[in-house]
Amino acid sequence: MTSWDEPAFWGEKWADIYDGDDELDPTSAVDFLAPLAGGGRALELAIGTGRVALPLAARGVRVEGIDGSPSMVERMRTKPGGDLPVVVGDMADVAVDGPFSLVFVVYNSLFNLPNGQRQADTFAGVTRVLESGGLFVLECFVPDPTRCDRGQRVETLDVTENSAVLELTRHDAAAQRSITQKVLFTPRGIRLLPTAIRYAWPSELDLMARLAGLELRERYADWDRTPFGSDSRSHISVYAKP
Numbered sequence: 422m423t424s425w426d427e428p429a430f431w432g433e434k435w436a437d438i439y440d441g442d443d444e445l446d447p448t449s450a451v452d453f454l455a456p457l458a459g460g461g462r463a464l465e466l467a468i469g470t471g472r473v474a475l476p477l478a479a480r481g482v483r484v485e486g487i488d489g490s491p492s493m494v495e496r497m498r499t500k501p502g503g504d505l506p507v508v509v510g511d512m513a514d515v516a517v518d519g520p521f522s523l524v525f526v527v528y529n530s531l532f533n534l535p536n537g538q539r540q541a542d543t544f545a546g547v548t549r550v551l552e553s554g555g556l557f558v559l560e561c562f563v564p565d566p567t568r569c570d571r572g573q574r575v576e577t578l579d580v581t582e583n584s585a586v587l588e589l590t591r592h593d594a595a596a597q598r599s600i601t602q603k604v605l606f607t608p609r610g611i612r613l614l615p616t617a618i619r620y621a622w623p624s625e626l627d628l629m630a631r632l633a634g635l636e637l638r639e640r641y642a643d644w645d646r647t648p649f650g651s652d653s654r655s656h657i658s659v660y661a662k663p
Contacts, residue, residue: 425617426535428511432490434615440470447473449644450527455480457556461522466512467530471497478502487512513539515546525558532618544633548662557660563653564620566594583608623656635660
């Protein structure tokens with residue numbers, strides 16, 4: 422059994438249902454990222470099942486990837502164009518050879534790393550493999566500690582005549598860490614879908630970037646370039662290597 426902090430943990434638990442999440446439409450992300458590659462190589466950290474990488478490659482971008490979960494990569498291999506070069510391992514190590522013109526990590530996947538040190542390691546690794554002038558793009562949510570009351574939260578996500586979905590969360594504010602179980606009750610039985618994250622504030626990510634030698638170039642609230650503000654619930658941050 423994998424532990425919360427192992428690179429394969431999330432993907433191995435979610436791989437068989439990940440592509441069934443219709444809310445994760447990659448179109449706007451691909452529209453944003455494709456021009457930034459500028460004809461060079463692109464690297465996706467936490468490439469998963471290729472939800473973003475495959476349509477991006479279909480635009481002519483030379484995409485490679487890193488992912489901690491063999492099961493997620495295996496599912497990508499079954500899709501058209503799913504033979505992209507992928508390293509199975511901890512994305513924080515950025516264990517590939519550059520240079521890349523673009524590195525990106527989407528859907529809050531940076532927060533799947535267990536602590537701030539490994540997140541900072543990721544920035545340093547990205548700087549190492551980026552070419553001069555290359556870009557690092559992050560999609561992350563803006564933390565909202567008020568979602569939990571006294572360090573916990575219970576939410577009913579769905580109820581039907583023969584099923585229910587609950588989400589149970591424990592929050593450690595000092596560690597900026599939360600662990601969640603999505604519990605599915607169906608006629609086939611009970612299934613647990615766990616997630617462990619270590620979130621970071623935009624300003625904290627900016628500091629990691631500066632320490633790694635990157636500069637914040639742009640920040641938006643979404644892939645459609647909506648201006649980022651104090652009420653934004655997510656951000657798309659573009660960092661550049663001078």
